[in-house]
Amino acid sequence: MIGENIRAARKAAGVSQKELAERLQVHQKDISRWENGAHVPTVEMLVKICRELNASADKILELGDCSNVQKWNERKFDRDIANN
Template sequence: MAIGENIKKARKAAGISQKELADRLQVYQKDISRWENGERAPSIEVFARICRELSVSADEILELK
């Protein structure tokens, strides 16, 4: 599974909409959509914030577990 798909899975498991996650990360909802669709990848800094907001480890998103 791709990183974007794992972000989407974690976001849905947390019960958070793309808009809500975007607001929490102070990015555009379109950015969340692009990450989840694999069109782009978040920066390392934003990736760390995504993990914190969704209460998942980077290993889970990167499938290192």
């Protein structure tokens, strides 16, 4: 969900993963992991991503639809349980 939206915003901005990684001062693997859903960027990094891609955090997080926030919370809860 978030990763797919980051990928869509990056492509809409015409920016490669490598270029975005350079702008954010992270590894390209980080961009790939975010886009593939293996990791979620921190809030601070999400702000930077939005600024670099001129994208709305509401759109990336799909805050217009509260059911998506609930789904994200459920996934995070499931991951937290699995990691303990």
